[in-house]
Amino acid sequence: MTRHPHRAEAPEGPAVNSTVIPFDPDTSSALPGRLGHHAVPERWQTVDRSAHAPHLVAVGDGDGGKWTGAALVTARPHTAYLKIVDAVGDVPAAVAAVVAHARGQGLAQVKWEGWSVSSEDAATVGFAPLRPPLTPLEEATGPAAGYVRWLHDDVATAPPYYGQTTHFTCGAVTALVAQAHAGTLSSEALDRETELTLWRDATNFLACEPVGLGVAVRRAWPASPVTIHLDADGPVLLDHHPEEDREWRAVLQRASRKQAGELGVPIDVSRLSMTAIRGALDRREHVLLLLSLAGMQGFDVPHWVLCHGAVPGAVVIDDPWANASTGDTWVDAHLLPVPDASLDSMAAVSADGFRGAVTIGRPPRGGAALADPVEQG
Incomplete structure (x- = not known):
């Protein structure tokens, strides 16, 4: 702090x-x-x-x-x-x-x-x-x-604020802002091309599920320690798709799990607790957290936010999306403190109530320069 x-x-x-x-x-x-x-x-x-x-x-x-x-x-x-x-x-x-x-x-x-x-x-x-x-x-x-x-x-110190430019790139934006906050990526590199390029590598069409997002982060920044947190055994975020569209998305999620193993990205199957989130923030790590917007916006849609700091009684997040139709603006979404109990409740996604997150640690001192995600094409 x-x-x-x-x-x-x-x-x-x-x-x-x-x-x-x-x-x-x-x-x-x-x-x-x-x-x-x-x-x-x-x-x-x-x-x-x-x-x-x-x-x-x-x-x-x-x-x-x-x-x-x-x-x-x-x-x-x-x-x-x-x-x-x-x-x-x-x-x-x-x-x-x-x-x-x-x-x-x-x-x-x-x-x-x-x-x-x-x-x-x-x-x-x-x-x-x-x-x-x-x-x-x-x-x-x-x-x-x-x-x-x-x-x-x-x-906590403030990351740059970048609002997602599509309805589906929240996961990519949280990863990019986390790396900009860590000093791994310049703020000047945060643009629409970078946003869409990282999303393309992480997407499960159209959403980014935790394993695919974690794999994409490791590919883009190989020196950054990455841990995927997912307390669900099978594919996730498929409930709203027709039956015929679930099967091929499940194939892609299984492929992402295989790639995580090949890249050495651990998948922690225990439920990520608020204590663990605060511990990561104390170590100056970043937590990309999947939550439901039901509590803050009134509709149950899975959405990625960035946890980057903590204050007494609340975790400070940056939300890449604001609901202009209700008077909600970037001023609300940037440096947004959410009480621990509220965030814990929001981070139970779908009817199954699973929790998904990606933790990004700081590169080791003297680590190799990290790749610009645009170059990962």
């Missing part, structure tokens, strides 16, 4: 007359009367944020229920952060109230989307800039800037 290089401390007292209420159509219609001349951004009402528990944290002047400032706050379910979409009016007071609200819930972090706040103003109230995504951003997919304030002293 290392101290965050950008962490800023800002003095704050208890918020005065702070109020926390759900944000819904009734609340929205009452905002002009409560906030007076302070305009509310149109974006507050153009996206259905109901899946992420939208609420207002407001501060008042103590006179007639008027608010001097307010922040629209959301968060993915089963996580350990709050996100400020915007703050209006007395912004420092509203933000201080959000931070106090997060502390009161024992959360790890507050984030702030950079739609309407400058880096200087964010820094004044203790927020550090997030590095913008390496993938191009459109207005609908999130702000150009974002900020974070950790609510404790020690946090």
Whole structure:
């Protein structure tokens, strides 16, 4: 664990007359009367944020229920952060109230989307800039800037954020970002060609299953120690395919197991525990973890995320996908703290509840230079 290089401390007292209420159509219609001349951004009402528990944290002047400032706050379910979409009016007071609200819930972090706040103003109230995504951003997919304030002293260092450019390349992206975070791959090498090339070597059409992904990682970076974790004997991630399409995918998975043996990539058949995940992170390893999106996004789809750090009570992940239709953006997906118990529950995939992961260790000191995945064609 290392101290965050950008962490800023800002003095704050208890918020005065702070109020926390759900944000819904009734609340929205009452905002002009409560906030007076302070305009509310149109974006507050153009996206259905109901899946992420939208609420207002407001501060008042103590006179007639008027608010001097307010922040629209959301968060993915089963996580350990709050996100400020915007703050209006007395912004420092509203933000201080959000931070106090997060502390009161024992959360790890507050984030702030950079739609309407400058880096200087964010820094004044203790927020550090997030590095913008390496993938191009459109207005609908999130702000150009974002900020974070950790609510404790020690946090993990941040990997670059790269959003998957297809619906099926999450496994490849987590591996690439892990290697960039480890210094094995340059951030400049993270692009769509690299993403699709590694996916092509790992895919079970269209998904990446754990053994195939682990084999592809070893092929791309032969000096990186790789362990595959899979507590299932046979092929996985086939339930949603028609019967006639399962057989040939099962053949490919058996071939991947054979290749793992030939390459010396171990397959650990015991269930990967949260204790083991934290142990790997303590050793500065990376864990590519397969989980279901049911808890965070509301639909049961297998999805790869990168576990790269830990804070008290939560594991810090990077998720290569964000659900723009619910107001979810890269600011949510990057440096996302998830409580241990929630992550443990999410990482039970399919009706069988198997757990799949790939652990990537650090290359030995003086190891050979690692191959660019593009060259593996």
